Amino acid sequence: MAKTPARRRTREPDVTRDKLLKAAFEEIYRRGFQAASLDTILARAKVTKGALYHHFPDKAALGYAVVDEVVKGLLLERWLGLLDRFTGDPLTALQRTLQHRAANPGPREIELGCPLNNLAQEMSPIDERFRRAVNATFDAWRDGFARALERGQAEGAVRRDVDARQVASFVVAAVEGSSGLAKSAQSAPMLRSNLTVLSQFLESLRPAERARGRKGSAKRGAAN
Amino acid sequence: MAKTPARRRTREPDVTRDKLLKAAFEEIYRRGFQAASLDTILARAKVTKGALYHHFPDKAALGYAVVDEVVKGLLLERWLGLLDRFTGDPLTALQRTLQHRAANPGPREIELGCPLNNLAQEMSPIDERFRRAVNATFDAWRDGFARALERGQAEGAVRRDVDARQVASFVVAAVEGSSGLAKSAQSAPMLRSNLTVLSQFLESLRPAERARGRKGSAKRGAAN
């Protein structure tokens, strides 16, 4: 029994969908997915429930779309952007990325942490599709680091006796852990401190000898 | 208008409170605090709502108590237990703890992650008292690591050119990050891999041997 629909501007489905995604990201970032209120999202997006359920079959689908279309791009640009553009040795690029995140954390980053990690911890055990979407982003992130390290190994800028993929995974874990601890402590200095130690760890991955050419001494433990 | 109260056994307030804490921990661990249902907790504890609200003023207070009286002890025993009992050098003790966690993760640990980290990520921005309770546990954890490292430095088992407290904080962050990534990937091997790299990082904190004799390989091997 809808009587008098309010003034509607124009029909711009893409714009509407985008407003929904952005408002949903905001609310989910703040409260978590389960506690995120659709009414709040709708109010913030200035969109009605009819529009929401026209674009998404249910709340979960909205969440998946937020991961795939908002969070993923945000994170990959944040952590792989410089790495992809910078043409020097990858360890330096990585260290600069860390330094940049430590020096310019959005205030949200201290208060609210990493949106990807938040969703990972909250939703992984509860919703398998959520888990897959989140984990796909982690995979892309880790792969970006791994490719950079492998390139560094090929160029002789990174020690060859380390497993690049293993290290890449660890670096992602250390970044997320550092961000999570800083969030719990509500402390930007703690974030900086942790990322500094991580940067020192990366430093230890440089080849020991200054000679450029050969490199053959690979003495190391198990590969997997 | 309560008519016929069911058979009551005996009055054991401490036992009742304990059942509530255990059931609440379980439900919160599985679904997160906000999504945790009091009715589910009550059913699992086989306790009624009247008992719950006799022991705790509201849901939040129950949550704080779970952190202080269940999670804190669990985590500190898990990560500082061996460290406190072991009398050898602290780096070895730490590496053994990591190895033990990597080799014997409860299935819950892969599926549900770290209960302390879960609460930290979910509740820190939402409830300040929650944040304080969680962060106090992180502090105790980090302090335990820091004291061990400082002792190691005093005994010459740990390099003196590193900041023990900074490193301790990083190790906690790396552990939580590793656990969080493994949870997202639902992969025990990933947990093992990450903790192995962390163990290698710890290895790099040993003093380069030159003065005092007694120590074997200076090689940079994995410590598993």
Next chain:
DNA sequence: TCGAATACATACCGGTTAGTATGTATCGTC
């Protein structure tokens, strides 16, 4: 131009939630 698909808008609904009101059985104390 016209019909049908699209893109919304509004009102409503059933279920779940934390929390409360009120009762009663058991306990320690005198």
Next chain:
DNA sequence: GACGATACATACTAACCGGTATGTATTCGA
């Protein structure tokens, strides 16, 4: 053994939640 405090038990409520039913205005292809 009375009595007040403690430790529950049961029934209920008000708010909020995701989701649906149904309406209408706009757009577009034929």
